[in-house]
Amino acid sequence: MTSRRFTLTLLAVVAGALLLAPVASAGLLSPEHGGSPNADGINTLYWFVFAVAIVVFVGVEGVLLYTVFKFKARKGAIPAQIRGNTRLEVGWTLGAALILVVLACVTFIKLDGIRNPPDSSANGLQLADTSRRLPPNGKSLNICVNGQQYIWRYTYQESCTDKSGKNLGAPFSYEEMVVPTDTTVTLDIVAQDVAHSWWIPELGGKFDAIPGYTNHTWFKIPGKLAGHTFYGQCAELCGRNHANMTARVKAVTPEQYTQWLNQQKANIKAAEQAGAKQRQQLEGSTANSQPAGSTNP
Numbered sequence: 159m160t161s162r163r164f165t166l167t168l169l170a171v172v173a174g175a176l177l178l179a180p181v182a183s184a185g186l187l188s189p190e191h192g193g194s195p196n197a198d199g200i201n202t203l204y205w206f207v208f209a210v211a212i213v214v215f216v217g218v219e220g221v222l223l224y225t226v227f228k229f230k231a232r233k234g235a236i237p238a239q240i241r242g243n244t245r246l247e248v249g250w251t252l253g254a255a256l257i258l259v260v261l262a263c264v265t266f267i268k269l270d271g272i273r274n275p276p277d278s279s280a281n282g283l284q285l286a287d288t289s290r291r292l293p294p295n296g297k298s299l300n301i302c303v304n305g306q307q308y309i310w311r312y313t314y315q316e317s318c319t320d321k322s323g324k325n326l327g328a329p330f331s332y333e334e335m336v337v338p339t340d341t342t343v344t345l346d347i348v349a350q351d352v353a354h355s356w357w358i359p360e361l362g363g364k365f366d367a368i369p370g371y372t373n374h375t376w377f378k379i380p381g382k383l384a385g386h387t388f389y390g391q392c393a394e395l396c397g398r399n400h401a402n403m404t405a406r407v408k409a410v411t412p413e414q415y416t417q418w419l420n421q422q423k424a425n426i427k428a429a430e431q432a433g434a435k436q437r438q439q440l441e442g443s444t445a446n447s448q449p450a451g452s453t454n455p
């Protein structure tokens with residue numbers, strides 16, 4: 159194969175790979191999304207920046223290839239001299255600045271929808287006001303996410319730092335979080351022991367769970383995804399069982415959620431009562447088996 163043919167083949171392969179890349183990499187190179195508006199916002203922003211980067215890449219590489227082929231060592235060829243070309247220099251300085259300004263503007267516009275949660279939809283759960291300022295109407299379903307070596311604990315309560323005892327006995331679950339669709343869910347993320355990281359890719363950003371510090375994020379799963387389960391993984395190396403520290407978020411309809419929460423409360427209560435009964439029996443049997451006059455150690 160001549161070197162010219164080799165170069166052309168190489169160029170064709172690279173061009174083909176670039177053309178096919180977006181198809182092959184959907185969901186692989188781009189952030190996962192589809193579960194919540196904040197995840198969708200991150201994805202849109204990603205593709206916008208990617209598109210601008212592709213235009214810049216193709217432009218720069220195009221000029222480079224054109225120059226290399228047009229002015230390759232040919233006897234007597236003298237390339238046009240561009241040093242001191244004020245028009246060109248002003249052009250590419252302003253061009254680069256303009257690209258940065260556009261990227262910055264679009265990023266700041268998109269950030270609002272990524273950081274700040276919207277209200278729950280009309281058919282979502284309409285919750286009581288909380289002290290949290292997050293959605294515009296101040297109403298959200300708050301869940302406390304507690305990272306522990308090596309499991310996530312979720313407590314379904316309004317405030318995770320409330321010491322008044324109002325939330326005492328709040329329902330909880332491990333590993334699988336159950337949430338209603340169309341409802342703005344805010345999360346308070348803490349850690350019990352070491353640093354962990356809460357991450358359900360399809361539901362948006364990744365948040366560190368740090369002992370002594372509370373992080374916040376949110377998501378809102380559209381109604382059509384009721385019945386869907388989202389999977390995630392602790393994203394911070396937290397110890398020898400880190401790889402097994404998985405997380406699930408199960409989306410259900412608001413009615414199913416209310417039912418589940420009541421069932422969960424009942425189950426916890428029943429388990430507590432059974433525990434108390436067992437303790438009583440154990441204590442009773444130890445007391446009975448004690449010889450008269452002896453005392454417990």
Ligand SMILES: [Cu+2]
Binds near residue numbers: 353354392394396403
């Ligand atoms: Cu962890």
